[in-house]
Amino acid sequence: MIYSKQIFFLLLVCFFNSCSNSPSPVDAALATQVLHFGNGSEPQGLDPHIVTGVPEHHLLISMCEGLTIANPKGGPNLPGVAESWEISPDGKTYRFFLNKNARWSNGDLLVADDFVWSWMRILTPSLGSQYPDMLYYVAGAADYHQGITTDFSTVGVTALSDHELQVTLNNPTPFFIKLLSHYSTYPVHKASILKHGSIDDRNGQWTRPGNFVCNGPMNLKTWELNKQIIVEKNPLYWDAEKVQLQEIRYYPVSNESTEDRMFRAGQLHVTNVVPLEKCPVYIENNNPNLRIEPYMGTYFYRVNTKHPVLQDKRVRQALAFALNRDQIVNKVSKCGQQAAYSFTPPGTAGYEPETSITFDPELARQLLAEAGYADGSDFPVLEILFNTQEGHRKIALAVQQMWQENLGISVQLVNQDWKVYLAREMTGDFQISRAGWIGDYEDPNTFLDTLRPNRGNNKTGWENQEYDALLALANATIDQNDRYELLNQAEQLLIDEMPIIPIYTYVRQYQISNDVQGWYPNIIDTHHPKYIYLDRN
């Protein structure tokens, strides 16, 4: 009996260590200005030259800063470390004037040489960075990264003085300023990296709390694996006066339902997503915290144009015209997605694609008949490959139904584990596969470039020299209207050829507390912490 009492007491101490009526973290945050942020998954790391992914992006924009920052309200980028810049008349040479108050979080002055060294680091082949191509627009950068030259002085980035940086490009590249807010172009603190390893050390310990030095509005405070990362206000940031948040706590909540419950219990200010099954319910109930905003991403079906049947353009067009996209977004995905009639989402940096893909089963059947498959006869069983996820399965089921009904063809669904699906796409072992593309920077080029010949992300086998030439010409054109005209021509060619079948344009669905102020919707879903604060009015 004595033991039982002891165990009972131990239980009391261990568990009921206070079920108090203390305010929820969200309520308490009003006084402390601590933002509780649902960040999706555990970040791979914090080295801007190594990591890829959205959770890492959220963290890095708070702790580091590039030459420019994304505009929180959309539109042209704003000054970051560079307070201003000049562009030569031919659009190929940029001179950046760095903010003289820009400092690293350890107090060191941030100078132009820091950018030169940082860009040399990401372009160092042995580092194995996954985003070096963001700098391939810089003269000589691709050659250096591919080992054609080992002389970094041939790369077009030079420190003219401590506060003046010159960058020379291969082509005018009108979206170059936008690229500079991407974390792969951020400066890294040379002394900290070299203290914990070499320039090409992927496993250096410089990103750990206590070692991490960067130049953003917040500093790394603690990092508990799979639990939370806490960043606190950096008093040495050049624009520290504007920063009102004292702390941001990033929670790697990979389970959507858990995240939803955390939000409802007042443990989060912002969620990463809304659970698939909850979204229509929240829309119907007019949930005041639900946000559905345009997002720069396209959900599409990739067609293997090397497949004997699918190499015929008319078959691809027939498949595209037989889909009722409005029905898919209104009855299947049901979370505010927009039917897509182009690859580039409308409104990307003011670009409006002029393409259309009508839902016309009659025309679709006619095209299929012209290709030799009248009423779907002799058409082999078509396979749709997708990675295991309920949302993809539902859409594939709807597409299967529409193709069977409108074209009279048999369609089989094949779902695979994520890595198996990727491997099959990479090796061309598919007929039709589900795909999605989220832009890296706000410009149509981030979409259209992927389907140029020899691009790793093409994966359709489709190669069109006219399309390639149009994009090359567009990227050498300085005038924005002329450039968009050329891109529109390329887009029309792409939609006519249909190596990809656009389904819908993504939206960002998430929940946000009404206490969060200074948070504006934007197509790239970038919310810079220096504009955010908490207030309940």
Added chain:
Amino acid sequence: MFQVILKRIAIAIPVILIVASITFFLVRLAPGGPFDAEKVVPPQVMKNLNAVYNLDAPIFIQYADYMINLVQGDFGPSFRYPGRSVTEMIFTGLPVTLELAFYAILIAMLIGGLAGVIAAVKRNTALDFIPMTIAMIGICMPTFLLGPLLVLFFGIHLELLPVSGWDSLPGDKILPSITLGAAYAAYIARLTRGGMLETLGQDFIRTARAKGLPEHQVILRHALQGGLVPVVSFLGPAIAGLIGGSFVVETIFQIPGLGRFYVEAAFNRDYTMILGTTIFFSALIIFFNLLSDIAVLMMNPRARSDS
């Protein structure tokens, strides 16, 4: 008994090496690699990455390198999380998972043991049927259902307990521990009932009663020791199962334990992490089985003489 332990350890070493070897080749047979992503990296970058992690070497060289490092206690770096070693990640998640498992088994023992004893003593009465029915429901109810139900009721409806976290908010360990412990409580209740019924029918219990011992002493002093033997045999694999199978509870409650690393490593094809966690869990299962065997030997004189 010392010989038994030595013999078990001698068997455990080759078992672990075989597990490591099979896992090494199996993960490499699975399609897809650790650096495959929706956004394909240029071939040059892939080549560089493979070189950094020694993946461009012939498979048997990679195997030999891995085994040499393993024998020296080095699980290698994680492919998914640059800058983190597998050993570091295991030992970051392990204390949390062990703590969760400890509370869960404590709850399971307390509730299950008590219910089992009462059911056995009050055989074929309401006090037998009701707890055993609840136990059967507990066995059948998966944690991914029980967890959210508890959260909705205690966390969101009553606003009494936090809905997630571990060591972050007061009381955040209660719901996950109950969720994980519930299914095991049900098993333990049934095992205890069975064990107790068998023991209560034995001669030495009749002798104790004939001597005039009060009933509670007969049960607690004499019957319980024998009645709990099946439970103790079950505890070894159960604790290992709790640690290895805590993934669902860790995900539901956002707990930074080892189970999440284990499952995510498989999805990410994080070769070294898969290997590290598999080897570690194998060792853990062997260890807990050994512990439970030793406990049974100590509790049961017949088993002692057999060994």
